[in-house]
Amino acid sequence: MSEIKSIAVVGLNVGRNHIVEGIVPRPERWRLAAVCDLNSERLDAVAEEFGVPARTGSFDELLAREDIDVIDLGTPPATHVDLTMKALAAGKHVVCEKPLAGSIADVDQLAEAERKSGRLLMPVFQYRYGDGVQKARRIIDAGIAGKPYLGTVETHWKRTPAYYEVKWRGKWATELGGVLMTHAIHQHDMLNYLMGPVAKLFARATTRVNAIEVEDCVAASLEMESGALVALSATLGSQNEISRLRLMFENVTFESGGEVYSPGDEPWQILPANDEVAAKIEALLKDYKPVGRRYLGQLDAFHEALHGRAPNPVTVADARRSLELATAFYHSAETGRDVALPLGPDHPKYRGWRPDEKEAAE
Ligand SMILES: NC(=O)c1ccc[n+]([C@@H]2O[C@H](COP(=O)([O-])OP(=O)(O)OC[C@H]3O[C@@H](n4cnc5c(N)ncnc54)[C@H](O)[C@@H]3O)[C@@H](O)[C@H]2O)c1
Structure with missing residues (x-):
């Protein structure tokens, strides 16, 4: 069986770094099957630079392709949860840039979706x-x-x-x-x-x-x-x-x-x-x-996990810990109090820390 996994990169600013550092150096591991961006100039430039066989502005079009194993997301933060949920539901493995989500509740929802899908979700922490x-x-x-x-x-x-x-x-x-x-x-x-x-x-x-x-x-x-x-x-x-x-x-x-x-x-x-x-x-x-350094090392380790030879190197639980720290940070700064971790559904900021959301809810 071929070791090569087919990957599509979405969001081509930081996504281009994923391609340069992690995908192009490993043709024996990754086939860059498609690139996707809403910005057509950026899309064309990256597709041509790397001779990518398919380019599209439509995320749904990518998901409909059965030959794509992995969706690699480098889109802005507020898009991550929605695009990751859709990709898992379409049976894709997902690599997602930081921050994985805008609340611990969303991270928990993603963990559940990953579990149900039987696919792997790897948040990016290339440092x-x-x-x-x-x-x-x-x-x-x-x-x-x-x-x-x-x-x-x-x-x-x-x-x-x-x-x-x-x-x-x-x-x-x-x-x-x-x-x-x-x-x-x-x-x-x-x-x-x-x-x-x-x-x-x-x-x-x-x-x-x-x-x-x-x-x-x-x-x-x-x-x-x-x-x-x-x-x-x-x-x-x-x-x-x-x-x-x-x-x-x-x-x-x-x-x-x-x-x-x-x-x-x-x-x-x-x-x-x-x-x-x-x-x-x-x-x-x-x-x-x-x-390998940065994206190279992280994508190498993910490739091993996709073949069942190693655990997922960075998990939703890791992203949860990172967002728990952020949630606690914002809560402590706002209240002037100590915050104890871990944080569960009973925490006032479990569903998000953004002050604009809180104002809208009041
Ligand atoms: N790991 C790192 O070191 C690192 C470094 C830079 C950025 N990032 C993260 O990467 C993400 C992107 O950052 P950036 O600086 O590259 O942003 P950017 O705005 O420069 O680029 C994002 C690209 O995504 C495209 N896009 C947006 N929504 C899309 C959609 N629904 N479908 C297809 N394309 C879409 C945009 O057209 C744009 O070209 C952010 O979450 C950021 O925090 C991580």
Whole structure:
């Protein structure tokens, strides 16, 4: 049986990055069967650049094609739930950009739809794919790092008014949030991946950098289930851009390296407490096999999952944890109170955190 899966990419700005980084380098794994975008100029440009056999502005047309196995969504945030639900109902596997949804209720609905469909839904968290973060995860999973003490996560980026010329950005209804939802979500996922889950959170959020509705500066203090403490900060008003995680464990201190938009890459500082710990790390990583970076690594791992050789590498449960953190963040910032996780249907923001929705409901 052929190993090749047929994939269609929808939304061709970030979707083009999926093609360049994750699909084109792996012709033995993926056949880019079709591209889809409402913007016909963008559609034509990408279809021609990669010689894609089919192009369309109609999502429904894609879903009707039986030869397509996977729908890969790079459309704006507020479209994700609807398009994912339709694709699962049409029997497709789905890859969906962040944020997967605009509420925990919607994530739970997607989890149920995935379960019923028998297909896989993989939210995108490509920052997990880099050899620095992967080595850290292996060391932690092996129990070598020991008791988690404290972490700091800094997402200090820069966005100017030009960035907000794209209409869906900067507004609650269409971006679903600001620096927390769109930018820091990746590093906050890395925190969950390496030191999670979160037990409690106290947060502040404000808008100071650009003339937008959504937040662009946030800070929070977290208590993890393990008892470790974490400080998060994220802004779009930093003159130099930094993405940095520092995670202090009993036996190892980790500090992320890589580039601003790929902090999972090597070199990470992995500082052992002593020679004995260093020897354990060396033995553990002796046979370490590098992973592809970013979308390449994540799509490689998804391909393995589609063939039943590995679990889905990023799950709806991972997206839920990330959106729970965001929900708790917005709730704490609004009420000035601590919020305990996990959040269930009884939480006042289970159905969404957007202040515009709340106002409309009142
Ligand atoms: N993982 C990352 O690092 C990363 C980076 C950038 C953007 N993103 C996410 O990717 C998504 C898209 O961001 P972007 O910056 O590429 O947005 P964009 O607005 O630049 O591009 C989105 C494209 O989707 C098309 N589109 C919208 N609705 C559609 C529909 N129903 N059917 C077909 N095409 C449709 C638009 O015409 C547009 O070309 C967002 O959710 C964003 O948060 C993720």
